[in-house]
Amino acid sequence: MTYEPRPVVVVGVDGSPPSLAAAQWAADEAVLRHHGVHVLYAAHLPAVGYPALGYPTDFVELTENQAQHLLAGVVHDIAIAHPDLAVTTAMTRSDPRSALVDASREARLTVVGSLGGGRVREVMLGSVAMHVAAQGRSPVAVIPFDRDQRGGPILVGVDGSAHSAAAVGYAFDEAAVRGAGVVAVLAFDNWARQGFARRPISFDQADSQEQHAIISEQLAGWVEKYPDVPVRQEVFRGAAADCLVGYAGRALPVQQPQLIVVGSRGRGALTGLLLGSTSHALIAHAGCPVVVVRPFAQ
Numbered sequence: 001m002t003y004e005p006r007p008v009v010v011v012g013v014d015g016s017p018p019s020l021a022a023a024q025w026a027a028d029e030a031v032l033r034h035h036g037v038h039v040l041y042a043a044h045l046p047a048v049g050y051p052a053l054g055y056p057t058d059f060v061e062l063t064e065n066q067a068q069h070l071l072a073g074v075v076h077d078i079a080i081a082h083p084d085l086a087v088t089t090a091m092t093r094s095d096p097r098s099a100l101v102d103a104s105r106e107a108r109l110t111v112v113g114s115l116g117g118g119r120v121r122e123v124m125l126g127s128v129a130m131h132v133a134a135q136g137r138s139p140v141a142v143i144p145f146d147r148d149q150r151g152g153p154i155l156v157g158v159d160g161s162a163h164s165a166a167a168v169g170y171a172f173d174e175a176a177v178r179g180a181g182v183v184a185v186l187a188f189d190n191w192a193r194q195g196f197a198r199r200p201i202s203f204d205q206a207d208s209q210e211q212h213a214i215i216s217e218q219l220a221g222w223v224e225k226y227p228d229v230p231v232r233q234e235v236f237r238g239a240a241a242d243c244l245v246g247y248a249g250r251a252l253p254v255q256q257p258q259l260i261v262v263g264s265r266g267r268g269a270l271t272g273l274l275l276g277s278t279s280h281a282l283i284a285h286a287g288c289p290v291v292v293v294r295p296f297a298q
Contacts, residue, residue: 011111018113018145026111036086042096097131104136153181155257163263166295181230187243241281
């Protein structure tokens with residue numbers, strides 16, 4: 001079945017501070033793009049006993065009432081900041097991971113919160129943020145709760161592939177609506193398998209010229225489409241996630257990226273977590289929102 005994205009930003013909430021921060025970010029993004037916001041709450045009630053027993057009616061009603069109260073509070077908070085923004089809500093009894101992936105099929109952007117800071121429980125199997133980033137059918141933004149407020153450029157990972165081409169297009173679009181610049185980073189090191197947070201190393205001029213040519217080729221069409229967006233190229237030797245987070249960590253305060261955009265190969269949540277993919281490493285460690293962009297809807 002083919003799904004046509006609607007001009008809406010979907011955000012998942014569960015009452016936690018990270019999800020509420022994600023809802024505010026989603027509202028801000030929707031205003032920038034002249035979209036609406038759809039706030040989704042998944043009240044998943046796992047099966048009890050064997051064979052599975054139902055929950056008491058009073059308990060189910062209490063759970064649903066609490067969910068409706070939460071959604072009303074989120075809508076109220078969004079309306080204070082953006083009184084003219086169109087906001088819709090929905091509650092489902094599905095697992096939040098599958099509910100958000102399903103909702104992402106018709107969304108322009110799906111937003112989830114994260115504790116951020118590399119906390120262990122955010123990179124374990126079962127993380128909603130990790131699952132949705134791997135399986136989402138729209139671009140997925142993961143918002144760290146302890147993120148810094150930044151007004152710098154949009155940082156995008158480039159490697160010459162179709163996956164990064166989709167990320168580049170999204171990064172330029174974001175830069176245009178935010179009035180920001182784009183910093184394109186290419187990480188080049190086929191043998192690098194060091195642990196996370198290794199300091200990127202610049203390499204010789206000949207290699208640098210070759211890699212800058214790859215970046216220039218992938219940026220060419222977007223530079224023409226967005227001539228007013230400032231662009232800078234950076235090439236590092238090292239693992240991609242190391243280099244992207246390392247660049248953000250060493251940039252001057254005014255150059256701290258407000259957003260990191262990367263492509264996704266869509267290999268699935270389990271594979272990505274086990275292999276330590278670039279997008280998952282960034283979600284766990286970046287201090288700013290990370291947007292994972294798939295090259296095509298599925």
